[in-house]
Amino acid sequence: MAAQETAVQGTTSRWKKFFREVKAELKKVSWPTRQELISYSGIVFVSVITVSILIWLVDSLFNELLHLILR
Structure with a gap:
């Protein structure tokens, strides 16, 4: 029983x-200021x-090319 108590105390002290x-x-x-946080968030949103638009355009292009090949 003492070994368990020691193990529990060891675990607790490690936490x-x-x-x-x-x-x-x-x-x-x-930590960033409120203004920096707003600015960084805007940059991330625009990015x-x-x-997303670039991926959509490339996907649309490949889709059209695939349709042309398969016709």
């Missing part, structure tokens, strides 16, 4: 250490839309 270290690392992070 506590893990979360302490996570908290310490998060304090080191350089996703642009790449």
Whole structure:
């Protein structure tokens, strides 16, 4: 029974250490300002839309080429 208690205490202390270290690392992070976050989000949104349109165009082109080949 003592071995189980020791194992549980060891596991608990490892989790506590893990979360302490996570908290310490998060304090080191350089978080963006609200304006930077809005700007970066806009850039990501425009990039996703642009790449989506390009993929759609290439897919449409290949679809038409395939139809021409199979006719």
